[in-house]
Amino acid sequence: MPAPKLLTKDWDKPSSWTLETYRQGGGYQALPRALKMQPQQIVDEVVKSNLRGRGGAGFPTGMKWNFVRKETSFPKYLVVNADEGEPGTFKDREILLRSPHLFVEGLIIGCYAVDCHLTYVYCRGEFRDSAMARLQQAIDEAYAAGFAGKNILGSGFDLEIHAVFGAGAYICGEETALLESLEGRKGYPRLKPPFPANAGGGLFRQPTAVNNVETLANLPVIVTLGGDEYGKIGAPKNGGTRLFAVSGHVKKPGVFEAPMGISFKALLDEYCGGMREGSTLKAIIPGGGSSAIMTAAEAEWASDFDTLKAKKTMAGSGGVVYLDQSVNMAHALANLMRFYAHESCGQCTPCREGTAWLSRLLDKIVAGKGDKRDVDNVHQIARQMEMKTICALADGAAMPAKSYIEKFRADFDALVRG
Amino acid sequence: MIPLGTQSGPVESPFTPEQQQRFDAGLARAVAKYPPDRRKAALLAALHLAQDELGWLSEPTMAYVGFRLDVPPVRVREVVTFYTMYRMRPVGRHQIGVCNSISCWAMGSEKILKHCSELLGIHPGETTRDGQFSLEEVSCLAACGNAPAALVNNFRYVENVTPESMGALIGELREKPGTEMAKGPLPRMPDPHLHEQSQGAPQATGSLDGPAVSTHPEAGSTEPR
Ligand SMILES: Cc1cc2nc3c(=O)[nH]c(=O)nc-3n(C[C@H](O)[C@H](O)[C@H](O)COP(=O)(O)O)c2cc1C
Ligand code: SF4
Numbered sequence: 001m002p003a004p005k006l007l008t009k010d011w012d013k014p015s016s017w018t019l020e021t022y023r024q025g026g027g028y029q030a031l032p033r034a035l036k037m038q039p040q041q042i043v044d045e046v047v048k049s050n051l052r053g054r055g056g057a058g059f060p061t062g063m064k065w066n067f068v069r070k071e072t073s074f075p076k077y078l079v080v081n082a083d084e085g086e087p088g089t090f091k092d093r094e095i096l097l098r099s100p101h102l103f104v105e106g107l108i109i110g111c112y113a114v115d116c117h118l119t120y121v122y123c124r125g126e127f128r129d130s131a132m133a134r135l136q137q138a139i140d141e142a143y144a145a146g147f148a149g150k151n152i153l154g155s156g157f158d159l160e161i162h163a164v165f166g167a168g169a170y171i172c173g174e175e176t177a178l179l180e181s182l183e184g185r186k187g188y189p190r191l192k193p194p195f196p197a198n199a200g201g202g203l204f205r206q207p208t209a210v211n212n213v214e215t216l217a218n219l220p221v222i223v224t225l226g227g228d229e230y231g232k233i234g235a236p237k238n239g240g241t242r243l244f245a246v247s248g249h250v251k252k253p254g255v256f257e258a259p260m261g262i263s264f265k266a267l268l269d270e271y272c273g274g275m276r277e278g279s280t281l282k283a284i285i286p287g288g289g290s291s292a293i294m295t296a297a298e299a300e301w302a303s304d305f306d307t308l309k310a311k312k313t314m315a316g317s318g319g320v321v322y323l324d325q326s327v328n329m330a331h332a333l334a335n336l337m338r339f340y341a342h343e344s345c346g347q348c349t350p351c352r353e354g355t356a357w358l359s360r361l362l363d364k365i366v367a368g369k370g371d372k373r374d375v376d377n378v379h380q381i382a383r384q385m386e387m388k389t390i391c392a393l394a395d396g397a398a399m400p401a402k403s404y405i406e407k408f409r410a411d412f413d414a415l416v417r418g
Numbered sequence: 419m420i421p422l423g424t425q426s427g428p429v430e431s432p433f434t435p436e437q438q439q440r441f442d443a444g445l446a447r448a449v450a451k452y453p454p455d456r457r458k459a460a461l462l463a464a465l466h467l468a469q470d471e472l473g474w475l476s477e478p479t480m481a482y483v484g485f486r487l488d489v490p491p492v493r494v495r496e497v498v499t500f501y502t503m504y505r506m507r508p509v510g511r512h513q514i515g516v517c518n519s520i521s522c523w524a525m526g527s528e529k530i531l532k533h534c535s536e537l538l539g540i541h542p543g544e545t546t547r548d549g550q551f552s553l554e555e556v557s558c559l560a561a562c563g564n565a566p567a568a569l570v571n572n573f574r575y576v577e578n579v580t581p582e583s584m585g586a587l588i589g590e591l592r593e594k595p596g597t598e599m600a601k602g603p604l605p606r607m608p609d610p611h612l613h614e615q616s617q618g619a620p621q622a623t624g625s626l627d628g629p630a631v632s633t634h635p636e637a638g639s640t641e642p643r
């Protein structure tokens with residue numbers, strides 16, 4: 001079946017980001033339909049659609065929204081995670097640059113569904129003059145057209161939308177760190193529970209749904225097709241299409257819309273034109289830098305959340321990096337670990353010390369000064385970091401550390417003494 | 419003396435009248451995004467506004483921003499030191515950040531960094547003696563499909579960079595006024611410390627003839643032996 005283009009159909013049109021282009025392609029027709037439904041009906045459709053959060057954890061969006069709806073404390077918020085910082089991930093930026101209105105329409109529908117009247121889109125600071133500027137233009141156009149503001153399309157629903165930006169910190173992509181940052185503080189993840197969806201855990205301690213940009217961009221599609229139809233696309237319990245952000249040694253890197261669950265081999269061959277001239281596939285990062293590595297032999301694996309979880313890696317952020325034979329995986333891991341050591345917020349000892357140790361050990365190994373014990377130590381330190389910390393950054397550092405060694409031990413051994 | 423606790427009185431503004439006007443207007447817009455009892459939430463935005471004007475955030479600037487939002491200076495400092503886009507020292511008129519995360523690294527970002535180092539005569543983390551350029555190594559910019567990617571003056575993306583295109587960019591920045599980090603006239607003097615490491619992105623060491631980058635994270639305190 002040729003992959004349906006649900007999110008990217010306007011992307012190649014000239015001035016694809018304008019309201020005019022979006023409306024010509026049928027944009028803002030889902031919103032009036034949604035506003036005629038009961039909010040709970042929309043959430044029910046989202047539950048049926050099997051939409052899973054595209055930010056990294058793959059949490060069922062409908063379930064998250066039901067948590068927020070059940071809370072009796074008002075106001076409630078929907079906060080958008082546009083902090084895109086996971087190494088290898090660049091699809092939210094493309095959405096904001098190329099079809100911001102699709103996202104804005106989804107956002108308005110989402111806010112209506114969770115009964116939110118004031119929403120924030122938290123963009124990473126670096127986006128201010130590019131992706132966020134496009135977004136702001138789209139928000140302004142939406143206000144002018146009566147899709148945002150007071151009494152939207154005569155429905156009686158009011159919504160204020162604000163785009164705000166951070167100041168450079170990967171950790172602010174973690175949802176509770178994001179909320180801290182949004183409240184004007186440094187981005188220290190909060191201890192959970194209470195979760196953001198619950199009273200006491202969200203923005204200004206109110207019940208809050210935190211959702212990724214791409215997650216929300218699916219809402220107009222779900223309202224248009226209905227949850228059941230949408231859910232038929234993709235894999236079981238993993239509804240819809242996904243925007244795979246592909247980089248590395250492929251012929252044609254970029255963001256590709258493919259059904260959830262497409263195999264990594266099909267993604268490579270059918271969408272990216274295969275590996276570059278002279279490149280042979282060696283390894284695949286399946287879902288952003290924090291995911292466990294896959295070997296070339298594992299390229300047949302399906303890319304949905306549940307399959308990859310069962311295979312002890314993760315679909316994560318949808319950032320897929322194909323690496324070729326020129327890469328020594330110990331060097332690649334050393335690069336990743338510098339990132340985590342730099343980005344750890346430092347609250348939890350296993351993470352702060354662990355990432356720093358891993359980074360130094362790996363730097364020593366790639367400098368040719370390590371021995372076999374150092375490689376074993378990397379593996380052991382990584383194991384000891386898991387499941388002990390306030391947020392998942394530490395696990396996101398441990399997962400690659402363990403798996404790179406388990407699957408590519410020879411690359412490490414080639415660099416160390418006996 | 420900068421008080422560390424709550425403000426006791428008004429703090430003097432670091433801005434010229436023209437800068438003040440822009441700052442005040444920007445602050446009003448930022449504060450208006452939040453509920454009236456949540457003005458402090460605009461702190462990150464206010465710091466960006468101040469840095470847009472001055473190029474970096476000195477202690478008096480931080481104290482002033484805190485004063486405007488009723489945030490104690492120590493809390494302001496905490497925020498400024500946490501986020502990498504804020505500068506606590508004067509940096510170059512132009513700041514070049516080369517992404518060295520996994521996809522850019524796989525596509526040759528170390529070569530780009532090395533080339534920039536050679537062109538500018540500085541290592542990542544340093545500022546040229548004439549105060550024109552700072553070079554940094556930055557984390558994934560979410561532009562990995564067009565790797566290697568770089569970021570100029572915090573907000574301008576340049577993608578698919580090559581050693582040649584970086585050379586051209588540096589030449590262009592040198593000649594074009596109005597593209598620098600700060601909008602206003604810079605209250606910065608050529609400073610004997612300029613050649614030191616600037617605060618921010620990963621700290622780098624190494625010599626120009628060795629590999630361009632080998633980064634040692636500041637996080638953590640224990641040396642594995
Ligand atoms: C260290 C860390 C970084 C994260 N970075 C991002 C990010 O940049 N963008 C994002 O959408 N989610 C990110 N997440 C996931 C969020 O915490 C959260 O799960 C997500 O925003 C929820 O939205 P979704 O349910 O729509 O996916 C990160 C998580 C962790 C632990
Ligand atoms: S796991 Fe790491 S990044 Fe997350 S809260 Fe703890 S120290 Fe901070």
Ligand code: FES
Pocket residue numbers: 087088089517518519520521522523557558559560561562565566567
């Ligand atoms: S790795 Fe350089 S932009 Fe993502």
